[in-house]
Amino acid sequence: DVKVTQSSRYLVKRTGEKVFLECVQDMDHENMFWYRQDPGLGLRLIYFSYDVKMKEKGDIPEGYSVSREKKERFSLILESASTNQTSMYLCASSLLPTPTDYGYTFGSGTRLTVV
Amino acid sequence: ELKVEQNPLFLSMQEGKNYTIYCNYSTTSDRLYWYRQDPGKSLESLFVLLSNGAVKQEGRLMASLDTKARLSTLHITAAVHDLSATYFCAGDNYQLIWGAGTKLIIKP
Numbered sequence: 001d002v003k004v005t006q007s008s009r010y011l012v013k014r015t016g017e018k019v020f021l022e023c024v025q026d027m028d029h030e031n032m033f034w035y036r037q038d039p040g041l042g043l044r045l046i047y048f049s050y051d052v053k054m055k056e057k058g059d060i061p062e063g064y065s066v067s068r069e070k071k072e073r074f075s076l077i078l079e080s081a082s083t084n085q086t087s088m089y090l091c092a093s094s095l096l097p098t099p100t101d102y103g104y105t106f107g108s109g110t111r112l113t114v115v
Numbered sequence: 116e117l118k119v120e121q122n123p124l125f126l127s128m129q130e131g132k133n134y135t136i137y138c139n140y141s142t143t144s145d146r147l148y149w150y151r152q153d154p155g156k157s158l159e160s161l162f163v164l165l166s167n168g169a170v171k172q173e174g175r176l177m178a179s180l181d182t183k184a185r186l187s188t189l190h191i192t193a194a195v196h197d198l199s200a201t202y203f204c205a206g207d208n209y210q211l212i213w214g215a216g217t218k219l220i221i222k223p
Contacts, residue, residue, distance in 0.1 A: 033210070042215045042216055043213045102160075103211065104148075104160075104211055105160070106157045106159075107157060108157045109156070
């Protein structure tokens with residue numbers, strides 16, 4: 001069964017810390033995505049990547065960066081965590097080309113709290 | 116630019132009743148997707164609708180796509196409490212464009 005694995009389900013970090021959220025997929029998917037989800041705001045795309053070392057900004061990239069050194073791994077980095085980055089973070093992956101017959105496969109999510 | 120609108124955003128219903136969630140989209144989308152999210156959990160794929168007139172069914176849920184009307188529906192038949200969740204639709208325009216989600220509460 002295909003899988004997207006996020007390294008942490010729950011994370012608590014202090015303001016100003018550098019935070020790494022890791023996502024690994026075992027499906028050989030080209031596309032990978034990072035979303036954040038907040039009550040009443042739905043899913044908002046932070047960054048996505050369509051190939052190794054390639055990245056594209058989504059709708060809300062400010063305060064975040066990403067790294068994709070290997071096809072299977074896509075990392076989200078909060079350079080200096082702030083309380084307004086407290087959220088549920090969802091990683092997803094999909095095949096190319098788009099549109100895809102299968103949609104996205106999501107990881108289980110990381111609930112990040114910044115105190 | 117593709118925009119996806121769901122309605123209603125919130126729905127509370129009794130077990131045993133039927134209801135429909137609507138998903139309208141603004142421009143051409145070759146595919147339409149439905150996902151389910153349980154509280155505190157991630158998103159799970161329900162249906163992928165690939166062409167005009169497509170209909171898919173799984174248990175008490177049935178999804179359909181009318182590309183001419185730019186409308187997809189998710190119909191719930193004889194609702195049961197276990198179907199309580201938030202349901203998202205998404206259109207495909209190089210990347211998935213998401214609706215805001217419909218929070219469905221089914222009361223016993």
